[in-house]
Every structure is written in C-alpha cells, then in structure tokens.
Amino acid sequence: xxxxxxxxxxxxxxxxxxxxxxxxxxxxxxxxxxxxxxxxxxxxxxxxxxxxxxxxxxxxxxxxxxxxxxxxxxxxxxxxxxxxxxxxxxxxxxxxxxxxxxxxxxxxxxxxxxxxxxxxxxxxxxxxxxxxxxxxxxxxxxxxxxxxxxxxxxxxxxxxxxxxxxxxxxxxxxxxxxxxxxxxxxxxxxxxxxxxxxxxxxxxxxxxxxxxxxxxxxxxxxxxxxxxxxxxxxxxxxxxxxxxxxxxxxxxxxxxxxxxxxxxxxxxxxxxxxxxxxxxxxxxxxxxxxxxxxxxxx
Amino acid sequence: xxxxxxxxxxxxxxxxxxxxxxxxxxxxxxxxxxxxxxxxxxxxxxxxxxxxxxxxxxxxxxxxxxxxxxxxxxxxxxxxxxxxxxxxxxxxxxxxxxxxxxxxxxxxxxxxxxxxxxxxxxxxxxxxxxxxxxxxxxxxxxxxxxxxxxxxxxxxxxxxxxxxxxxxxxxxxxxxxxxxxxxxxxxxxxxxxxxxxxxxxxxxxxxxxxxxxxxxxxxxxxxxxxxxxxxxxxxxxxxxxxxxxxxxxxxxxxxxxxxxxxxxxxxxxxxx
Numbered sequence: 161x162x163x164x165x166x167x168x169x170x171x172x173x174x175x176x177x178x179x180x181x182x183x184x185x186x187x188x189x190x191x192x193x194x195x196x197x198x199x200x201x202x203x204x205x206x207x208x209x210x211x212x213x214x215x216x217x218x219x220x221x222x223x224x225x226x227x228x229x230x231x232x233x234x235x236x237x238x239x240x241x242x243x244x245x246x247x248x249x250x251x252x253x254x255x256x257x258x259x260x261x262x263x264x265x266x267x268x269x270x271x272x273x274x275x276x277x278x279x280x281x282x283x284x285x286x287x288x289x290x291x292x293x294x295x296x297x298x299x300x301x302x303x304x305x306x307x308x309x310x311x312x313x314x315x316x317x318x319x320x321x322x323x324x325x326x327x328x329x330x331x332x333x334x335x336x337x338x339x340x341x342x343x344x345x346x347x348x349x350x351x352x353x354x355x356x357x358x359x360x361x362x363x364x365x366x367x368x369x370x371x372x373x374x375x376x377x378x379x380x381x382x383x384x385x386x387x388x389x390x391x392x393x394x395x396x397x398x399x400x401x402x403x404x405x406x407x408x409x410x411x412x413x414x415x416x417x418x419x420x421x422x423x424x425x426x427x428x429x430x431x432x433x434x435x436x437x438x439x440x441x442x443x444x445x446x447x448x449x450x451x452x453x454x455x456x457x458x
Numbered sequence: 459x460x461x462x463x464x465x466x467x468x469x470x471x472x473x474x475x476x477x478x479x480x481x482x483x484x485x486x487x488x489x490x491x492x493x494x495x496x497x498x499x500x501x502x503x504x505x506x507x508x509x510x511x512x513x514x515x516x517x518x519x520x521x522x523x524x525x526x527x528x529x530x531x532x533x534x535x536x537x538x539x540x541x542x543x544x545x546x547x548x549x550x551x552x553x554x555x556x557x558x559x560x561x562x563x564x565x566x567x568x569x570x571x572x573x574x575x576x577x578x579x580x581x582x583x584x585x586x587x588x589x590x591x592x593x594x595x596x597x598x599x600x601x602x603x604x605x606x607x608x609x610x611x612x613x614x615x616x617x618x619x620x621x622x623x624x625x626x627x628x629x630x631x632x633x634x635x636x637x638x639x640x641x642x643x644x645x646x647x648x649x650x651x652x653x654x655x656x657x658x659x660x661x662x663x664x665x666x667x668x669x670x671x672x673x674x675x676x677x678x679x680x681x682x683x684x685x686x687x688x689x690x691x692x693x694x695x696x697x698x699x700x701x702x703x704x705x706x707x708x709x710x711x712x713x714x715x716x717x718x719x720x721x722x723x724x725x726x727x728x729x730x
Binding site for chain 2: 347348349351352353354355356357358362366367370371
C-alpha cells in the first residue's frame with residue numbers, strides 16, 4: 161500500500177459488491193434507481209467516516225490563529241474556523257464520531273429490544289404484560305428531555321449520549337417486536353411445530369425469530385437517520401464530548417457565535433447532518449419496500 | 459366391531475370469563491375406531507376445531523379425558539407422550555399459513571422426524587422420498603419454498619409432513635376448505651388413498667356434508683359445543699333424527715335445479 165492513498169479497488173466496485181451481497185440477503189430482489197443511490201450514499205458515508213477517523217487533508221485539531229476565519233476556497237476547501245482549524249478536516253474527522261456512533265446506538269437498542277421482547281414472549285403472561293406496560297411508560301416520556309437529563313447527570317461525554325440514546329430507544333423496538341412475535345406465535349406453522357412437542361427456545365430460534373425479524377430490520381434502518389439528528393442535537397446542546405471534539409453537533413455549536421460573519425463554520429456541518437439523515441432515511445425506505453410483502457415477488 | 463383407538467370422554471372447554479364467557483365444548487364424548495374415517499360436522503363456532511386443538515395439546519380442556527391406545531396425554535410419561543405425539547398427527551386447515559415460508563420443502567418435511575427423534579439421516583431421506591412419490595410430488599420440489607407451490611400442492615406437502623413420522627391417527631381440520639373447488643377432490647382422494655395404504659384412522663372435521671358423505675363411514679354432528687347426533691353415515695343421511703342435522707342437510711344445495719326449486723318452494727310454503 162502506498163502513501164498517496166491510491167487504491168486498487170475502486171469505490172464503485174465496492175458499492176457493486178455490497179449491492180450484490182445485500183440483494184442476496186434480501187432474497188434476490190432488484191432495487192429501483194433511487195434505492196440504489198441511497199445505498200451507495202450510505203456506503204460512501206460509512207467509508208468516509210471510517211477513513212476520516214485516521215486520515216484527513218489537514219490535522220483537524222491543529223490550532224493556527226494566523227489562519228482563522230479563512231473563507232472557503234484556496235488551501236481550505238470549506239474554510240477555517242475561529243482558531244484556524246480546517247472545517248473540511250473537522251467534518252471528516254467528526255463523521256465517524258457521528259455516523260458510526262448512531263449506527264452503534266441503533267444496533268445496541270435493537271438487540272436489547274429484540275432480546276427483551278423475546279424473553280417477555282416466553283414468560284408467563286403477567287410478566288409479559290408488565291414488561292410491555294413499562295415500555296409504554298418509557299415511550300410516553302419525551303425522549304429528548306429524558307436523554308438530556310440522563311446525559312447531563314452522567315457528565316459531558318460521547319458515552320453519556322450513547323447511553324442515554326440506547327436507554328430511550330430500545331422500548332420502541334421491544335414493543336414492535338412483541339406485537340410481531342405475538343402474531344407469529346399464533347400462526348399455523350408455529351402451532352404445527354408445537355404439536356410435535358418442540359421446546360420453546362428451539363421454536364423461537366427455528367420458526368418465530370426468522371419470521372419476525374423483517375420488520376425489525378426496517379425499524380432499525382429507519383431509526384438511524386433520526387438518531388443521527390438526535391445525537392447531533394444533544395451534542396449541540398453541550399451534553400456530548402467537550403471541545404475540541406469534532407462531532408457534527410459540536411461543530412455547529414462552535415460555529416453558531418460566528419454565524420453572521422463566518423457562516424461556513426456552522427453551515428457545512430449542518431449540510432453534512434442533512435445529507436446523512438436523508439441518505440440513511442432513503443436507505444431505510446428502500447429496506448422497507450424490499451421487505452414489505454406487498455412489494456414482494458416470488 | 460373394530461376396537462376403539464381414540465376416546466374422548468366428557469370434554470368441556472370454555473373461553474373467556476365473566477360476561478364474555480363462551481362454552482366452546484360441553485360434555486362431548488365420542489369414540490374413534492381403528493381404521494375408520496370419522497366425520498366431525500358442524501357450523502363454524504360449533505367447537506369442531508377446539509376438539510382437534512385439545513387432542514394435539516394446543517388447548518387444555520377444562521375437564522374430560524382423552525384416551526389413545528391406553529395413553530392419557532394429560533397424565534402421560536415422557537415416553538408415552540412422545541408416542542402419542544408421533545402417532546397422532548394433524549393436517550391444518552390453511553396450507554398457506556401452515557408451512558414456514560422461510561424453510562424449504564425438504565426442511566419442512568424433515569422437521570417432525572428431527573423433533574420427535576429416533577430417525578437416522580438415511581431413514582429421514584428415505585421416508586420423505588417414499589411419501590412425496592405417493593402424493594405426486596417430485597424430488598426437485600424439496601429444494602423449493604412453499605411460495606413456489608399452489609394451494610393443492612401445499613396441502614399435499616402438509617399431508618406428507620404429517621405422515622413422515624408414521625402416525626396411526628390423522629386429524630384433518632377442514633383440510634380442503636381453503637382450497638379451490640377444482641383441487642378439493644384431489645386432496646380428498648389423497649386422504650382416502652393414504653388412509654387405505656397406510657392403514658390410518660382418520661378424524662375428519664368439516665362443515666361440508668357432501669364431503670363427509672363421500673369420505674366417512676361414521677359421523678358426529680356438533681351443535682354449539684354439544685353433540686346433536688352420532689351414527690353411521692348412511693343411516694343419518696337417510697333419516698336424520700336431530701332437528702339440527704336436518705337443518706344442516708337442508709342447507710346443502712341440490713345439484714338438480716328443478717329439485718332445488720321444488721325444495722325452496724316447499725320451504726317457503728312451510729314458512730307461511
């Protein structure tokens with residue numbers, strides 16, 4: 161591998177092979193153009209986020225007051241901020257701290273939600289009911305306020321945002337999963353297995369979960385874009401990692417004092433959040449239309 | 459007279475409580491004899507399916523006793539319960555929902571043998587191949603998914619699934635009511651054919667009196683959870699005793715339009 165970043169595998173080829181893998185995973189379906197664009201954007205964003213954690217055009221943390229408030233253009237494509245750091249480099253470095261964190265939050269919340277719902281479904285009815293009522297109560301609380309309170313009490317760091325977001329978002333998944341499980345558990349093919357005396361755990365693993373997870377994939381992929389906006393919002397409000405963290409919410413917060421004179425400091429991270437939210441939202445839609453039985457061809 | 463293989467005695471079951479209580483079964487008793495096809499007839503809500511569900515353990519009866527060849531499933535040892543589950547098999551009503559959409563036909567057919575246990579890999583393969591041949595499916599069908607098959611084919615698959623473990627009793631819960639009329643006869647003939655070849659005892663639930671007349675030797679008529687009438691098929695069809703049985707028979711349309719018109723006129727005359 162050479163230092164200049166030239167690589168043998170082109171991004172297009174990677175995109176294609178991921179597309180093929182996704183298609184295979186979803187049962188050999190072909191996706192319309194918009195869906196493919198959304199998937200490509202998501203793949204690109206994730207790659208940028210990964211690379212940006214290690215490599216950026218300039219050092220995203222190097223302060224150089226002589227270079228402060230340079231407008232977008234020569235040398236610094238998106239300009240520099242109030243202490244002379246390169247805005248583009250900070251956005252690239254912050255992508256991982258925003259996107260990958262959002263994906264990790266959704267993954268954790270989904271796994272917890274599915275596990276809780278599956279356990280509840282196997283328990284006696286009163287435990288099942290109480291767990292679901294507890295989820296209802298959690299869901300009735302405004303999640304932004306709850307996350308803010310939680311994160312604030314844990315002290316300002318990215319981990320407290322992560323913890324607060326997971327804590328507020330798994331009940332929705334658990335509720336959804338419980339309803340789907342209830343339906344799957346009463347279907348004839350599950351009853352057919354029950355009449356043979358199949359154990360509950362084996363029943364869950366073999367018939368119930370595989371047939372219930374489609375909606376969870378949809379829910380999770382739709383959730384990511386909301387989570388990106390949410391963690392950026394929390395970071396903007398200051399409960400996230402303290403400065404000089406370059407996550408996108410903090411970047412906007414750092415730029416807001418100079419919004420009238422140096423608009424680029426806050427605008428470009430804002431655009432990055434918008435682009436990511438739209439890309440992940442469209443990808444979520446694409447997953448939904450692929451999984452939706454009404455659009456399924458056999 | 460052939461020996462009694464399966465006996466249901468004093469079965470009671472109610473659903474719900476308080477004002478919404480529904481007595482699904484009230485003191486239902488009947489025998490199923492070795493080698494016969496016994497019809498269980500009634501309108502929807504008469505408790506036919508509840509009896510079947512109690513027999514396979516999907517519902518627990520409130521009181522009453524089920525006895526199969528000396529086994530009472532409510533008080534059976536592990537080995538007895540295993541034999542009970544193996545020897546009494548159920549064919550579901552709707553073949554569109556009774557086959558797991560994510561499993562291949564081969565996996566679906568193998569599963570009962572894996573769950574019951576005691577079948578070697580070779581045995582499992584041989585039994586599947588033998589039975590799919592009997593019902594007119596092809597070996598290449600085993601790699602496909604349920605969605606690739608028509609309703610009639612799916613019900614054949616479901617019938618094979620119920621037969622792979624070698625049952626002695628086959629419970630059929632309206633196995634043709636979800637199918638097109640054009641394939642109903644094929645599936646009925648298949649049930650009849652399998653019953654003869656494999657020496658099965660069949661409890662056949664239906665709301666269709668024509669089907670029951672064609673298939674069954676004896677008949678139990680169920681009316682809102684109570685047995686209205688039971689006996690040999692020819693005797694009941696020639697001279698139904700219970701008013702409920704007569705009403706059910708009157709509801710069957712006659713194939714001859716002139717006769718149907720005459721009957722309708724008679725009915726209107728009587729109503730006046």
